[in-house]
Amino acid sequence: MQTPSKTMAVNDEIRQFVIENFLFGKGENLLDGESLLDKGLIDSTGVLELIQFVEDRYGIKVADEEAIPQNLDGVTCLADYVCKKLTTIP
Amino acid sequence: MCGISGLVKLDGSQADPHQLTAMIGTLRHRGPDASGIYVAGAAGLAHARLSIIDLQTGAQPMSIMDGHLWITFNGEIFNYVELREELLNKGHRFATRSDTEVILNAYKQYGEECVNHFNGQWAFAIWDTKQQRMFLSRDRLGVRPLFYTQTRDSFLFASEIKALLAYPEVTAEIDLHGLDQIFTFWSTLAPRTVFKNIFQLPPGFSMVVESGNVRVHKYWSVKYAPAEEDGHLDEKRLAEELLCLLSDATRIRLRSDVPVGAYLSGGIDSTVTTALVKKLAGDRLRSFSVSFADAEFDESSYQREASSFIGTQHTDVCCSYEDIARVFPEVIWHTEQPVLRTAPAPMFLLSNLVHESGFKVVLTGEGADEMLGGYDIFKEAKIRRFWGRDLESNWRPLLLKRLYPYMENIQRQSPAYLKRFFRVTPEDLVSPFFSHLLRWDLTAKLKVFFSDAVRSEIQPGEALAEIESVLPEEYSTWSSFNQAEYLECVYLLPGYILSSQGDRMAMAHSVEGRYPFLDYRVVEFAAKLSPNLKMKVLDQKHLLKLASDGLIPASIRGRPKQPYRAPDGKSFFTSVMQEYASELLSARALRQNGIFDASAVSALVSKFKAGRANGVKDNMALIGILSTQIVVDRFINQSTGDTKKYANTFENNGCQ
Numbered sequence: 067m068q069t070p071s072k073t074m075a076v077n078d079e080i081r082q083f084v085i086e087n088f089l090f091g092k093g094e095n096l097l098d099g100e101s102l103l104d105k106g107l108i109d110s111t112g113v114l115e116l117i118q119f120v121e122d123r124y125g126i127k128v129a130d131e132e133a134i135p136q137n138l139d140g141v142t143c144l145a146d147y148v149c150k151k152l153t154t155i156p
Numbered sequence: 157m158c159g160i161s162g163l164v165k166l167d168g169s170q171a172d173p174h175q176l177t178a179m180i181g182t183l184r185h186r187g188p189d190a191s192g193i194y195v196a197g198a199a200g201l202a203h204a205r206l207s208i209i210d211l212q213t214g215a216q217p218m219s220i221m222d223g224h225l226w227i228t229f230n231g232e233i234f235n236y237v238e239l240r241e242e243l244l245n246k247g248h249r250f251a252t253r254s255d256t257e258v259i260l261n262a263y264k265q266y267g268e269e270c271v272n273h274f275n276g277q278w279a280f281a282i283w284d285t286k287q288q289r290m291f292l293s294r295d296r297l298g299v300r301p302l303f304y305t306q307t308r309d310s311f312l313f314a315s316e317i318k319a320l321l322a323y324p325e326v327t328a329e330i331d332l333h334g335l336d337q338i339f340t341f342w343s344t345l346a347p348r349t350v351f352k353n354i355f356q357l358p359p360g361f362s363m364v365v366e367s368g369n370v371r372v373h374k375y376w377s378v379k380y381a382p383a384e385e386d387g388h389l390d391e392k393r394l395a396e397e398l399l400c401l402l403s404d405a406t407r408i409r410l411r412s413d414v415p416v417g418a419y420l421s422g423g424i425d426s427t428v429t430t431a432l433v434k435k436l437a438g439d440r441l442r443s444f445s446v447s448f449a450d451a452e453f454d455e456s457s458y459q460r461e462a463s464s465f466i467g468t469q470h471t472d473v474c475c476s477y478e479d480i481a482r483v484f485p486e487v488i489w490h491t492e493q494p495v496l497r498t499a500p501a502p503m504f505l506l507s508n509l510v511h512e513s514g515f516k517v518v519l520t521g522e523g524a525d526e527m528l529g530g531y532d533i534f535k536e537a538k539i540r541r542f543w544g545r546d547l548e549s550n551w552r553p554l555l556l557k558r559l560y561p562y563m564e565n566i567q568r569q570s571p572a573y574l575k576r577f578f579r580v581t582p583e584d585l586v587s588p589f590f591s592h593l594l595r596w597d598l599t600a601k602l603k604v605f606f607s608d609a610v611r612s613e614i615q616p617g618e619a620l621a622e623i624e625s626v627l628p629e630e631y632s633t634w635s636s637f638n639q640a641e642y643l644e645c646v647y648l649l650p651g652y653i654l655s656s657q658g659d660r661m662a663m664a665h666s667v668e669g670r671y672p673f674l675d676y677r678v679v680e681f682a683a684k685l686s687p688n689l690k691m692k693v694l695d696q697k698h699l700l701k702l703a704s705d706g707l708i709p710a711s712i713r714g715r716p717k718q719p720y721r722a723p724d725g726k727s728f729f730t731s732v733m734q735e736y737a738s739e740l741l742s743a744r745a746l747r748q749n750g751i752f753d754a755s756a757v758s759a760l761v762s763k764f765k766a767g768r769a770n771g772v773k774d775n776m777a778l779i780g781i782l783s784t785q786i787v788v789d790r791f792i793n794q795s796t797g798d799t800k801k802y803a804n805t806f807e808n809n810g811c812q
Contacts, residue, residue: 089604090763091759092604103577110563110566133572133573
């Protein structure tokens with residue numbers, strides 16, 4: 067089980083990554099619950115960038131069947147997904 | 157092929173030959189063989205000649221015998237032989253063997269309607285000394301460029317914008333609405349250009365300047381059959397008819413008094429045109445191509461196979477990342493507009509190869525994708541439309557996997573993400589732009605890099621509103637497939653393909669491109685075909701493949717569509733960033749020009765430097781920003797150095 071502060075840290079790091087990589091620093095209007103697809107922030111490569119980032123940063127493996135918008139399409143849902151995965155790592 | 161320019165003093169004052177000399181001096185690359193100017197009272201014409209037909213007596217500006225009609229002409233009228241015969245029978249007399257004189261006599265015979273008799277690629281201006289009237293025209297598909305502007309007292313025209321900027325009262329200023337259109341559609345919507353108060357005559361239009369007034373007239377446009385008229389489905393007969401038309405289109409495009417070569421890309425289209433040239437012109441055909449050091453873009457194995465099958469003497473130029481970065485500023489000097497891809501750069505290197513090989517004319521395969529169902533965007537729209545008929549279906553969207561087989565990032569996506577990227581909404585399904593909305597949406601995201609000042613000048617959605625306002629009335633009666641073809645044919649083809657990758661890159665090295673697929677007879681034939689023959693189920697260019705059976709290698713007929721692409725952003729971040737790119741993308745230069753947000757661009761550049769920018773959007777953004785900065789730098793910041801420098805340096809050998 068991740069602590070609330072850990073979850074918040076993951077959330078912040080992912081938010082920072084999204085702002086730097088997809089909004090090029092202009093992140094003032096980004097809401098954590100927003101869909102990155104609906105905002106047009108990511109193209110097909112963007113999804114792969116997101117996956118690579120969380121795999122490298124948190125040492126998790128995003129399985130093919132987990133690479134779906136429900137897990138990855140937004141700062142909050144991606145942070146939730148990452149934290150859930152972290153709890154399953156021994 | 158040539159460069160043209162001219163002017164009319166709207167206040168009736170005397171035209172200044174020195175100003176014409178300065179204008180045509182900027183177009184020497186289009187016509188290095190000879191030059192001439194003609195001035196008569198308030199009007200003047202100028203010409204820079206690349207001699208191709210009637211080498212001895214085809215000099216311009218040209219007049220016919222009674223001397224009251226004068227012309228400056230860029231291009232070719234391929235059916236001039238037949239027209240000349242027709243005009244002789246009507247009593248006209250000729251002093252030369254040139255197609256230029258045929259235009260003048262045709263104008264004398266048919267007036268403004270003369271253009272309907274022409275089969276060719278042209279931009280010309282005729283000055284009628286009796287009527288004091290200038291008649292200008294541009295070919296049906298926009299192969300040849302024609303720009304114009306108006307000052308306080310003058311109307312000016314030229315093959316390229318840089319010639320207009322050589323005129324003292326014309327200054328370059330970015331048209332932000334034009335820039336907005338490029339960052340949506342990849343090109344401006346004619347008559348708009350990326351410069352304020354500088355316009356282009358749209359393809360299929362003529363123009364008259366008379367008594368201080370300017371009027372334009374649309375003499376031709378592509379017309380598709382209504383959706384319910386699905387055309388004939390006799391494939392075999394139609395394939396034969398297509399081949400017959402293409403053969404004749406090629407035959408008349410071989411009319412030249414200098415040797416003709418062929419571009420060979422390794423795809424179906426240019427292999428067909430090269431094979432037809434070989435059949436018609438016989439031995440000793442030279443073919444040319446560009447290959448890439450990076451295997452991801454390289455098609456040289458197909459090019460060699462096609463050359464060997466057809467029997468051409470083949471030469472290629474190998475293009476590296478460094479080559480693209482090295483020539484890019486010069487490329488943009490010739491495109492005269494920002495671009496979102498580096499694809500013009502290899503075409504620039506290719507025309508240099510052709511020029512250095514001693515050739516002035518090449519036949520190429522442009523136009524087949526637009527007219528005969530070749531582009532992937534047509535396939536994408538067809539699959540999305542099919543899915544849209546049953547949005548709840550689970551298997552229909554699986555067809556999305558069939559799209560873009562050459563794009564690894566698409567192929568690696570989960571079905572759930574593919575469904576989101578190629579989304580279909582009920583609103584999209586009724587949009588006139590169903591096929592193109594996703595692409596335009598994606599491109600428009602690049603505007604995040606615009607500065608606040610620029611964004612405040614542009615209304616969201618204004619580019620879409622403008623294109624919607626100029627759609628022809630009958631557009632809504634066409635099938636979705638033909639609507640998509642129309643958008644490619646009328647906007648991207650002249651606005652980007654034929655200009656930034658076509659005329660401008662070829663003419664940068666004094667090379668003329670000729671395009672059998674853009675013969676208007678082929679275009680009109682294709683427009684009446686059933687979309688199911690152009691793309692049978694998901695088989696792109698189905699009828700062309702049938703027509704070329706036995707003409708080209710089966711492996712090329714059967715290979716999946718591979719669009720011409722070149723390495724983009726990575727070209728500028730190899731071992732060391734090109735000095736000019738570093739300077740133009742610096743915070744100082746960005747702030748000085750004021751178009752882009754310096755900190756956002758800095759973040760993008762950092763992403764490239766870290767090797768993390770691999771997506772289409774990032775690459776389009778970098779190339780769009782860099783090319784815009786080059787346009788501003790070369791045409792605005794250095795305008796006195798680059799566009800005005802030819803004044804008084806170009807030999808005036810034809811002043812009347």
